[in-house]
Amino acid sequence: MLRRYCVLYVALLWILYVLTYVRFVRNVGRSFDAEPPGPSLEITPVTPALTRRPALSMLVTAPAEPITSPPPSDPMITSIPLRLVVFTTMKPCEGNLVHAQYNSVMSWRRLPLRPPPIVVIFGGQDDVARIANRTGALHVPRGDCIDPHSGTALLGKMIQHVTLNYPNADMYGFLNADIILPRFSADAFRLVSTLFTQFFLVGHRFSVSVEGDLPFHDSQWDVMYVQKAFRSGTAAKDRPDAEDYFFWSRGFLKGEAVPDFHIGRPAYDNWFVHHAIHTDQPVIDGTDLLLPLHQNHDYSHLKKTNNSVRYWGSVEQQRNYDLALQHGGWQHGMVEFTPFRISPKRCGLRGLLEETKKSPLLVSSPPCQVYFRREWKPLHEEWSLADVHDMYGKYVRPGQTGTYRAALHEPPQ
DSSP states (O other), X not given: OXXXXXXXXXXXXXXXXXXXXXXXXXXXXXXXXXXXXXXXXXXXXXXXXXXXXXXXXXXXXXXXXXXXXXXXXXXXXXXXXXXXXXXXXXXXXXXXXXXXXXXXXXXXXXXXXXXXXXXXXXXXXXXXXXXXXXXXXXXEOSSTTBOTTTOOBBHHHHHHHHHHHSTTOXXXXXXXXXXXXXXXXXXXXXXXXXXXXXXXXXXXXXXXXXOSOOOTXXXXXXXXXXXXXXXXXXXXXXXXXXXXXEEEETTTXXXXXXXXXXXXXXXXXXXXXXXXXXXTSOEEEOHHHHOOEEEOOOOTTSOEETTEEHHHHOHHHHHHHHXXXXXXOSTTOSGGGXXXXXXXXXXXXXXXXXXXXXXXXXXXXXXXXXXXXXXXXXXXXTOOHHHHHHHHHTTBOTTOHHHHHHHHHSOOO
């Protein structure tokens, strides 16, 4: 009898052990879907939800079937509201550009932000309207944002349009329509906006070859694709003077009128970065956390004259050079001149490559931190670094002084 009770007791203990182990395995599995703890930043309350004023002197066509992006169940969405308005202009949709431009806009719409990002597409006709309808973007096919002679979009007019129509956005962004943003790019926006009240975010791009539409129906589309691109070595870091994306906080431009540079022609991107640096507000290189992917494509949309691509010999190119020279030049218009950078302390690209060796899937980037560039030199020769630190300190959010001091004095690891 005693032996029978002992056997039953051992059997019960064994069953409890098995159940405990199963629960432990399930919890570990769920932990891969949870967002890792970010930097210890205090969040400043934000204003009410984003609204849009009626369009000013421009026709806006709403999408036929707007989508909700990203899905409410996305584990990367946090309780931190961040209202982002992104705008772009598109090339004629021919060949692989159809897929490249769809992939780009869809990746922006799928960023795990609350509320979902608003995307505005300037220019283009029916082919561009179809992409807007598929992605839930807004389409501005004509108006004074488009040069009537060349058909190119004008940077200053586009900025004026989104600022007037979406005055209470927290952030604005302009990207070329061939740039894909992985979902964990949203971590960079949250990190910078919780540290600084005003900022400008820019960075390098990585060129990749993409065939067809990306599988956005899969919640891990970017994880699988980014891992494949970087681990196989097919993602190539591009030239340092080619900037294809810019994000800035509401109020960063302080109501200044941006010149009407022709998009898709030289000099406008370098001028924009140079101008941002010379406002003496925080400008951050976010390359390692944003991981922007530039999709390789042909340039058949550029007309050729005398066997040379019109991009380099056009009237629009000369116009851009003239505007840049008239408004301060572009000699500091490279990412390496930015005073801050999001540094890989097991973060971003470096963290991705390290972590994917341990886990087959990475659902979000490892924690990152903003650092001051040790090699950065003050643009004002008579200033000391202490003067520069005080200058940027004016834009640190309340409660973030300790984080800012660490950014200035702790070397990146």
